[in-house]
Amino acid sequence: MQFDDFLGVIWKRRVIVALTLVACVLAAGAYAFTQPKRYESTATIAFTPDPKGGQTYVPTDNLAALLSTYAAVAKSRENKDAAAKLLGRPLPGEIETSTGAGSGILDVIGRDTDPQGAADTARTAAQALSNRLANNGLLVPSIVNPAVPSATPIQPRPPLILSVAILLGLIAGVLLALVLERMRRTIETGDEVTEATALPVLGRLPRERSLARSDAQLVWETGDYEVLQESYRALRTNVELLRDGDWSVLQVTSAKPGEGKSTVVANLAIALGQIGVRTVVIDADLRRPRQHDLFGLRNDVGLSTAMTISDTVVQPSPTAYANVRVLTSGPISANAAELLHVRFGRVLRQVKADADIVLIDSPPVLPVSDARVIAPSADATAFVVGAERSQTSAIVSAVDKLRFAHANLIGAIVNFANSQDGEQIAAYGYGPYISPQQNAQPIPAGLGRDNANA
Structure with missing residues (x-):
């Protein structure tokens, strides 16, 4: 990484x-x-050679060994009992020791939750050790630093x-x-989609929580969804640039249900219609159709009717939006995959003869085979990915299945994108329309017309 x-x-x-x-x-x-506070107090014992025993010098190694022995004696039960007798009660704290290498110094440390208890422990333990080692003939103990209570806790x-x-x-x-x-299992950004599938990102459609709480999924009725509208315009522009008159049928699908493909199709169709592109939406999701609900249309006849009755010509229904017509799914059929495989191409040829672009809302790839059946009949396929809803493994598997079906995958559309993914329209100040008068700036003094037009 x-x-x-x-x-x-x-x-x-x-x-x-x-x-x-x-x-x-x-x-x-x-x-x-x-945690309870703990205090520490130290009594220092200095050991010097005993002249009475004829000792004037103790080698460093011998001194270190003796100090280690004395340190163990200071913490022994016998020394604690002797210290308790000197104190007149059991020792309140714990005893620790420390020695200085080659210095003849032994620190007897008392620790207790009470400052006085720590000082009493160190003082009596050091005194008991000094009494025990008196007249040993080797070293003379002297308490050079008596233990005193400390006002600062160590813990x-x-x-x-x-x-x-x-x-x-x-x-x-x-x-x-x-x-x-x-361990993350879902894809969150367009970059991750491209990394997983090698597909370019055609558009990023931001998450709109208020839209999710509404029954209506079309964003063109009010100005409340301006950022989302602009995102659909950007998607429309990318589709138009890729199309460039070379193809006219675009299939839109996803890996699994719930990623918003039907909503994307409907709003993209309206965006295309706004620039005069004659657009027909075919609801080829014969299992869970949505387009008739999105556009408020009847669904008693539609694609399934045209495919079931061979000599029937079903015309796409006009909508309230300019240049947008919809061929609804019609009654749900039990043999949807077979109908699509055998007769969808014929219906598609009839529909695209009177349209600039046809958008096919096809079922998701993984649950059923319908999308793979439709793919060869489409000129191009766009893959919708729901941010934080689509598992990476599912997306990769669905794209592989589409490629195996010879789908012409032109890119991915990231739906429900978070604020960190893609461009921020508001951040650049492209919000509500500002008139030229409001946005006009005075020409600096001394700048002539010729210079201003340069």
Whole structure:
């Protein structure tokens, strides 16, 4: 993974990273501020050679061995019992020791939840050890630093704990983001569609939550869906550029149901009609037809009727939109795949004779074989991908099936695209229409007409 890709994954999963970081910091804060405080106090014992025993110098190795032995004695049960007798009660805290290499210094450390308890533990333990080692003939113990209570706890340390939590939270968040990206099963952006299928992206249609809550799926009735309307215009432009008079029949399909292919077909047809392109929509989804509902048309006769009765000529129905007609599906047939295989081509030839472009709303690829049956009759095929709805494996499988059926795949349409995928119309200021008078800028003083027109 390149560094730019790594940053892209982190940015895309930034919410997961932030939530993981916050969770770690909160957990660390809860631990740091709920744990009992522990205090530490130290008594220092210095050991010097005993002149009475004829010792004036102790080799470093021997001194280190003796100090290790004395450190173990300081923590022994016998020394704790002796310290308790000196204190007059059981030792309140725990005993630890520390030695300085080659220095003859032994630190007796007392730790307790109370500052005075820690000091009493260290003081009596050091005194008991000194009494025990007195007159040993080798080293003379001297308490050079008596234990005193400390006002600063050694544990917990909130600044240190929170600093470590922030570091670990960032690492955990980044790792979780990478794992989720690795385990991710759905496609979210146009770049991912191209990477998985090698198809160019014909258009990105943004997610519109208010539209999802509405029964109407056509975006041209009001100005509430201006960004989505502009996205359909951009899709229309790409289709027109690719078509360039070379073909007239475009099949639109998807891998699975629920990716919005029927809505895309209907809105694209209206967008084409707006520029004078005579457009006919054929609802070839004979199992779950939608076009008659989208355009408010009757569906008692249609494509299935024309294919069932060979001498019947069924004309596409006009709609409320200029230059847009619809051949509805007609009654649902039990042998849809067989009808499409044998007779769809004949009906298509009749329809496209009186149209500039025909849009075929075909069933999804994976559940049934209808889309693959239709593909050879179409001049081109566009593949609709629902962002965050389409599994990568399903998309790849569907595209492979279409290619095996000799479909002329011209590109993919990303539906329900998120705000990070593709261009942002509003971000560039292309919103409601602004009159030339509103948008006019004065010519700077001294700039003549000739220069202004240069």
